[in-house]
Amino acid sequence: MSKRAELRGKVFAAITGRTRADVSGRGGDIQGMLLAAFGPSPRDPARPDTRAAAEHLEVSQRTVQRWIASAGHQRTKPKPDTVGQLAKMARQAASTKAGRARAAKQAFGGAAPTDMRVSVRGRQGPVTSSESSIRSDRWSHFDLDDPEFASAFIDAWVERGEKGAFDYMSENSDVLYATDGWYFDLDKIERFDISGPYGSDR
Numbered sequence: 027m028s029k030r031a032e033l034r035g036k037v038f039a040a041i042t043g044r045t046r047a048d049v050s051g052r053g054g055d056i057q058g059m060l061l062a063a064f065g066p067s068p069r070d071p072a073r074p075d076t077r078a079a080a081e082h083l084e085v086s087q088r089t090v091q092r093w094i095a096s097a098g099h100q101r102t103k104p105k106p107d108t109v110g111q112l113a114k115m116a117r118q119a120a121s122t123k124a125g126r127a128r129a130a131k132q133a134f135g136g137a138a139p140t141d142m143r144v145s146v147r148g149r150q151g152p153v154t155s156s157e158s159s160i161r162s163d164r165w166s167h168f169d170l171d172d173p174e175f176a177s178a179f180i181d182a183w184v185e186r187g188e189k190g191a192f193d194y195m196s197e198n199s200d201v202l203y204a205t206d207g208w209y210f211d212l213d214k215i216e217r218f219d220i221s222g223p224y225g226s227d228r
């Protein structure tokens with residue numbers, strides 16, 4: 027998987043809260059793909075919404091549950107064409123505007139997001155820094171505790187994916203990070219986390 031694809035998955039997981047989602051499109055993790063494509067179960071956010079998946083894939087909910095049954099329970103594998111369909115839908119959940127819009131709506135329920143701290147670790151630094159400083163591996167923390175900033179950040183992600191999210195932080199770093207201009211090397215980002223304001227639990 028490319029570095030950019032890995033970053034896409036990290037950003038998707040952090041924004042939507044679907045930490046086990048698989049948006050790689052490789053087709054190996056059935057539960058992860060279901061979680062990416064159809065969102066979490068209303069009863070257990072760590073598991074996919076099997077009812078929504080069943081309706082879309084035109085199979086029974088019990089069939090979907092068997093695909094992701096734990097060890098010791100009756101488990102079956104989806105057909106290869108179904109796996110391919112799931113892989114495509116999971117990838118598009120993060121790679122397309124329509125997919126990101128659906129995921130954001132599910133994550134925030136139509137309400138304006140707020141109380142958000144975005145923490146990034148990787149190669150980054152002030153735009154005005156020397157080359158060696160720009161390329162340093164460090165943490166940065168962008169506080170989007172105002173609903174206006176948080177909503178704009180999510181909108182930027184929906185519109186242009188992970189690049190839109192990072193561009194929004196870069197272009198507004200004077201307000202969000204008290205630094206006039208911030209550079210991210212998107213091929214060298216190791217961590218992307220979202221918590222509550224100033225590092226508390228969201």
